[in-house]
Amino acid sequence: MPKVKIPTPLRQYAGGNAEVEVSGSTAGEALRDLTERHPELRNHLYTGDGKLRSFVNVYKGDEDIRYLDGQETEISEGDELSIIPSIAGGES
Amino acid sequence: MALKIGQGDLRNIHRHAEEAYPEECAGALVGMDVGEVKIVVDVWRAENTHEEERSRRFLIRPEQVREFEERARERDMDVLGFYHSHPDHPAEPSEYDREHAWPYYSYVIASVTQEGVKDVKSWVLRDDRSGYEQEELVR
Incomplete structure (x- = not known):
């Protein structure tokens, strides 16, 4: 199964896991499956x-899926x- | 939760905020989370890559966040949060800060004017993203 690596700030919402196995053949499906599990x-x-929030970036390997096919980016086993x-912010 | 940060690291944040003024500065807080308290062992400067209005906006790109995480892990540490400055504004998180915040991370904000840093406070986003809790800064 494909895996999704969870960043430190979100692990508390993913059962403390740094990595979650998911099902799906596209990035969008994998993320949907992830949020159904957690x-x-x-x-x-x-x-x-x-x-997807603007400060949430999803990478397949070393590439941002925004520069691949976005949510439709294909993923395999x-x-x-x-x-x-x-990280973004500002005073007003 | 409290954030323990030494005088040297605080001084480095002050210096960064003052050098970047009137633009916002930003960087990572690196160290150990021991449960009740996060202990900052080092602060690493980041580049403010926001394309415009850097006097009221900052952005640390994901590539740099990833690099910080890898560097921290090599040293058996974690990224505990981030600092940034508010030029000529209080050390309180703005609505824009809240919209862009991650849970868990400590957000240290330094209020800076032409005369230097006036105030430093640390904040953590609430679980439901509705606002922040101020976090005790232990020096």
């Missing part, structure tokens, strides 16, 4: 209208997706 992740990954934070 529903508490949803609010931190997606906005209210179901879009041995693939590893990583959720990687970008």
